[in-house]
Amino acid sequence: MDADFLPMLTGCFAKPVAENPTVAMVEAAYRHHGIHARYINCEVSPERLGDAVRGAKAMGWAGFNCSIPHKVAVIDHLDGLGDSASLIGAVNTVVRRGESWIGENTDGRGFVAALRTVVDPAGTTVAIFGAGGAARAVSVELALAGVRRIVVVNRSHDRAAPLVRLLNEKTNANAELVGWSPGYRVPESADIVINATSIGLFPDVEGRLDVDMNAIEPTMIVADFIPNPPRTRFVRDAEARGCRTLDGLGMLVNQGVIGIKYWTGVDVDPTVMRKALAEVLGV
Ligand code: NDP
Numbered sequence: 001m002d003a004d005f006l007p008m009l010t011g012c013f014a015k016p017v018a019e020n021p022t023v024a025m026v027e028a029a030y031r032h033h034g035i036h037a038r039y040i041n042c043e044v045s046p047e048r049l050g051d052a053v054r055g056a057k058a059m060g061w062a063g064f065n066c067s068i069p070h071k072v073a074v075i076d077h078l079d080g081l082g083d084s085a086s087l088i089g090a091v092n093t094v095v096r097r098g099e100s101w102i103g104e105n106t107d108g109r110g111f112v113a114a115l116r117t118v119v120d121p122a123g124t125t126v127a128i129f130g131a132g133g134a135a136r137a138v139s140v141e142l143a144l145a146g147v148r149r150i151v152v153v154n155r156s157h158d159r160a161a162p163l164v165r166l167l168n169e170k171t172n173a174n175a176e177l178v179g180w181s182p183g184y185r186v187p188e189s190a191d192i193v194i195n196a197t198s199i200g201l202f203p204d205v206e207g208r209l210d211v212d213m214n215a216i217e218p219t220m221i222v223a224d225f226i227p228n229p230p231r232t233r234f235v236r237d238a239e240a241r242g243c244r245t246l247d248g249l250g251m252l253v254n255q256g257v258i259g260i261k262y263w264t265g266v267d268v269d270p271t272v273m274r275k276a277l278a279e280v281l282g283v
Helices: 022-031 046-058 073-077 083-089 107-116 133-144 157-170 233-240 249-263 271-282
Strands: 008-016 037-043 063-066 093-096 100-104 125-129 148-156 174-179 192-195 223-225 244-246
Touching: 008 046, 022 037, 022 125, 022 148, 022 249, 022 271, 037 157, 046 073, 046 093, 063 107, 063 249, 073 100, 083 093, 083 100, 083 133, 107 133, 107 223, 107 249, 125 133, 133 148, 133 157, 148 157, 157 174, 233 244, 249 271
Parallel strands: 008 037, 008 063, 125 148, 125 192, 148 174, 192 223, 223 244
Antiparallel strands: 063 093, 093 100
């Protein structure tokens, strides 16, 4: 019998994890490309993270994603970090390379890949709302992609200040911190405007950024990180202004494409993944 009942193992360690739809898009890609692999959501508590990583090593996993609350803590259990993960200080994808387990961060690269479908970010000015983990990953990657100026607009000063310092000290981008005043007007010089806050995420589906949409020019590219629902209020308002838009599904799909390439070496088709994701999210 010529059988192989031993799939390559990949997955996600997080808590909670039951509602993480990444499994649907990754396994759709595995099936579509005939990759003999599985992706398994594992609910791992912070106290058991070390055991979970040792288990993955013992079982010969190819790697795994980490989500909340493990993106920083996992670093203690790894052998090294990729360049951007090291700058960002957080890992969302762990990759086995020989006997070493290396942490990468694909959130930012997924976003930049989606952005490149509409514009080359080199030399542009970006206004980004939010300064949490996702904003940090994406701003660092945008800076590495050659963005000239990054205006970080955030409600709390304390979260935004370290991000702006990091960008100014460790990258070639020129970063500026702006407190978020009501009816904030995006600077005229902005080429790309990004919602990296959680405003608009299900169930807050009608959540609206406190910005003056009249300052958003049709020439600006407007992106939203929110994957569910992808057509956020901000995306719809920007489209009404005539802007080109990017939704959070594109970012999620593209970071998955990069992760699968790390684990399997295969360049998978993003359209298959986007379709699977849209199906499970019902959008
Ligand atoms: P964090 O909790 O680390 O950061 C949240 C950010 O949103 C903070 O800057 C916070 O500001 C801001 N914020 C939240 N509520 C408000 C509000 N009412 N008004 C103003 N600012 C607000 O989250 P993450 O950075 O990890 O994630 C942010 C979003 O990005 C999430 O919704 C997540 O779903 C999405 N995401 C999407 C991905 C994709 O692939 N599409 C990948 C990763 C994340 P403050 O500092 O003042 O509290």
